[in-house]
Amino acid sequence: MLIKKGAEADIYLEPFRNVLHGAGQGKVMVKQRISKRYRIPEMDRQLRVSRTMLEAKLFSDAKRAGVPTPLVYEVDREDTRIVMEFIRGRQVKLILDSLNPGLRRKLCRLIGRYVARLHRAGIVHGDLTTSNMIFTDEGRIYFVDFGLGGYDSSIEARGVDLHLLRRALQSIHFRITDDAYRAVLSGYRREFGKGAGEVIKRAEEIGRRGRYIQKEARACR
Amino acid sequence: MLCLGIEGTAHTFGIGIADSKGKILANVSRVYVPEQGGIHPREAARFHAVNARRVLDEALNVAGIELEDIDLVAFSQGPGLGPVLRTAATAARALAARLGIPIVGVNHCIAHIEIGRLTGRIxxxxxxxxxxxxxxxxxxxxxxxxxxxxxxxxxxxxxxxxxxxxxxxxxxxxxxxxxxxxxxxxxxxxxxxxxxxxxxxxxxxxxxxxxxxxxxxxxxxxxxxxxxxxxxxxxxxxxxxxxxxxxxxxxxxxxxxxxxxxxxxxxxxxxxxxxxxxPPSEFCRDCGANIAWTGLLAYLHGVRQRLDDTEVRQRWRTDEVDVPWRGK
Missing domain, CATH: 3.30.420.40 (ATPase, nucleotide binding domain)
Incomplete structure (x- = not known):
């Protein structure tokens, strides 16, 4: 059953036994990267295959680093799809605004800690938004999409990650952005330890860099 | 109500005239082309200053109106290159002061969107x-x-x-x-x-x-x-x-x-x-009509500016702008 038509992939929820083998119980999620007619075929294929393979590896490496992610059951290079554990819960995007401030900050701190764990493991997420995080009934947060992630330990890449998260908060949770981002940073600092300040500073710098400053830098050249 | 809009953020100096029904009466531009390399802000600004009068006369001529018929002046307040923005702003202030009419600063990026909404059924x-x-x-x-x-x-x-x-x-x-x-x-x-x-x-x-x-x-x-x-x-x-x-x-x-x-x-x-x-290609490019129409929208929805508030904003972000004409 198609449950989400995303921008780059379709997400299906299927009975385990239909997709994998007859002995399995429950449901699985299937992430199928779809071909885009607007891209030339060479590029389309290359992007889909490399993103599928990379994402599967990121899921398991993130889990090893202590960030809850769905378990990967199968990776299909030909069909550019990943079969993975189905995480029951709600998108953080949908609940964050309505939570009481205390719980909201706690959640944001946890998100910050997870981002720090990814970074310490050499991973950058590349698409940190609250629609990619699932809040389960047990109160855990799962990172369920590594579609734009990668391996990069530079301050710049980590800074971009934090900057993107702040941008996502600004565009989706504009009423609580500052408070939420502060909590994210406090969790990040605590988990990352030494060097966190440098990344946070870089994230701010990236934000300021935006288009209009570049334009002037260019003008002065 | 007639609004005269002045565009000057980069290469183009443009003047457009719009009425409050959304009719574009004139849209005249001159484009600075660097002799070599990329845009040089001061030279672009000089080009705009030299051509401002001619573009203004031509726009009034095309619209078939006199300068005194204008009720409102709008200008591109940002984002863009400092010297170029200041040239357009100076022209706008001079017109507003001389005619004794209100002035409204417009965000260049938003003007592109508004003219699109005006010209398309979107x-x-x-x-x-x-x-x-x-x-x-x-x-x-x-x-x-x-x-x-x-x-x-x-x-x-x-x-x-x-x-x-x-x-x-x-x-x-x-x-x-x-x-x-x-x-x-x-x-x-x-x-x-x-x-x-x-x-x-x-x-x-x-x-x-x-x-x-x-x-x-x-x-x-x-x-x-x-x-x-x-x-x-x-x-x-x-x-x-x-x-x-x-x-x-x-x-x-x-x-x-x-x-x-x-x-x-x-x-x-x-x-x-x-x-x-x-949108039609003349509105995809930088031009005065975009600014005129958006300035009109702002003014008709209560946006007021004093001459002292018209300083240019080189880094004015799209998401910093109040847009009362679109409601909540």
Whole structure:
């Protein structure tokens, strides 16, 4: 059953036994990267295959680093799809605004800690938004999409990650952005330890860099 | 009510005249073309100052009105190049003071969206605004135009122009790259940089120049450069569309004239069964009509400015602007 038509992939929820083998119980999620007619075929294929393979590896490496992610059951290079554990819960995007401030900050701190764990493991997420995080009934947060992630330990890449998260908060949770981002940073600092300040500073710098400053830098050249 | 709008953010000095029904009575422009290299802000500003009077006379002439018929002056307050912005602002202040009429500063990026909404039967689009100075994916949400994605370094138009210059292609760079790209056959893999909702084009530009210098066939490089840069633009626009669940996509800005980009965006819009719209080309380019119409909208919805508040804002972000004419 198609449950989400995303921008780059379709997400299906299927009975385990239909997709994998007859002995399995429950449901699985299937992430199928779809071909885009607007891209030339060479590029389309290359992007889909490399993103599928990379994402599967990121899921398991993130889990090893202590960030809850769905378990990967199968990776299909030909069909550019990943079969993975189905995480029951709600998108953080949908609940964050309505939570009481205390719980909201706690959640944001946890998100910050997870981002720090990814970074310490050499991973950058590349698409940190609250629609990619699932809040389960047990109160855990799962990172369920590594579609734009990668391996990069530079301050710049980590800074971009934090900057993107702040941008996502600004565009989706504009009423609580500052408070939420502060909590994210406090969790990040605590988990990352030494060097966190440098990344946070870089994230701010990236934000300021935006288009209009570049334009002037260019003008002065 | 008649509004005279003055555009001056980069190459173009333009004056447009609009009435409160949305009719554009005149839209006259002069475009500064650097003798070599990229835009030089002070020279562009000088060009604008020298041409201001002539553009004004021509606009009044086309509209068939006298200067005294104007009820409101609007100008591009930002974002843009400082000296150029100040020239347009000075002209606007002089007119407002001399005629004793109100003045309104307009955000250049938002003016591109509003003229699109005026000229197309679209109401609430996700806008891909691409030019030599800006690359943004914008959608209206909760009282503001919010930037859903933007370039982290150079604008896509600048990426194409600089590549063109480095490859020895003449002005205008973008259209020449497009012309050559049509003859390209072989796709050369170039760095594709979508980071979340943002994009980066400087690495792509550098690599394309490097490939060209290493002897790759120029049409192939142009083709690959376009395919790579545009795929990133369309991908982020698609993500914004999926995220906002809007039903319309608009393409505007100078790079909107590129037929390959139009085709790609149209294919994407088709897949999502949403409407795709490109404003008439004179409004995709920088021009005074955009400013005049948006200034009018602002004024009619209660925006008032004193002369002292008209200082230019070089880095005025799209999401900092109040847009009372769109409600909440």
């Amino acid at each position: 109401h609430d689009p996700v806008t891909l605004y691409v030019s030599g100075g800006n690359t943004q994916i914008i959608a209206f949400d909760a009282g503001r135009y919010r930037i859903f994605g933007e370039t982290l370094d150079i604008p896509v138009g600048n990426c194409l122009d600089v590549f063109a210059r480095e490859a020895g292609l003449s002005h205008p760079g973008g259209p020449n790259v497009e012309r050559l790209a049509r003859r390209g056959r072989r796709y050369i893999q170039l760095p594709y940089a979508v980071k979340g909702m943002d994009m980066s084009f400087s690495g792509l530009m550098t690599e394309a120049v490097r490939r060209y210098r290493d002897g790759a066939h120029l049409p192939d490089v142009c083709f690959s450069l376009q395919e790579t840069a545009f795929a990133a633009l369309v991908e982020v626009t698609e993500r914004a569309l999926a995220h906002t669940e809007k039903k319309e996509v608009m393409l505007t800005g100078g790079v909107a004239s590129n037929m390959r980009l139009r085709t790609m965006l149209e294919l994407m819009a088709d897949e999502h069964r949403v409407k795709f719209f490109v």
